[in-house]
Amino acid sequence: MCGIPGEDEYWERRREELENPRSFLRGLGWDDEPVYQSGHLYLDGEIDDIEAERGYPMEELYEGDLLEILEEKKGIVADSAVWDGDFCSIDYRVKIA
Structure with a gap:
């Protein structure tokens, strides 16, 4: 048998890594993306x-003002907030994990 011992296992692992890189990054802690939930x-x-x-007017309020209103009205500490004039609502995003 020619070649370096363990060479086949190495190339098989490299092939799997290239086909599905996210599964290999998970072990390195790089795939720990936060999960967000949206609400209105x-x-x-x-x-x-x-x-x-x-x-x-609501259209002119900054995001910080909208975040304060969310906290006052609903007790939610959101990551982002945007005014939606069509539905008269504040659309927000909260990190849940």
Whole structure:
């Protein structure tokens, strides 16, 4: 038998690694991506009060303001928030894992 001992096992492992790299990265801790959940906070009757309190229309509020409103109204500490004027809601994203 010619070749280096263990050479076949090495090339078989390399082939599997190239075919499915995510399974090999998992062992190195590189595949620990956070999992997010999206949600909506509908503010139909509260928009006028919020705009009066903040001094700006909902469309002009910064993301930080929207995150504060989420925390005040629902107790949610979100990663991101965006105003959706079509549905009168704050669309948010929360890390769950």
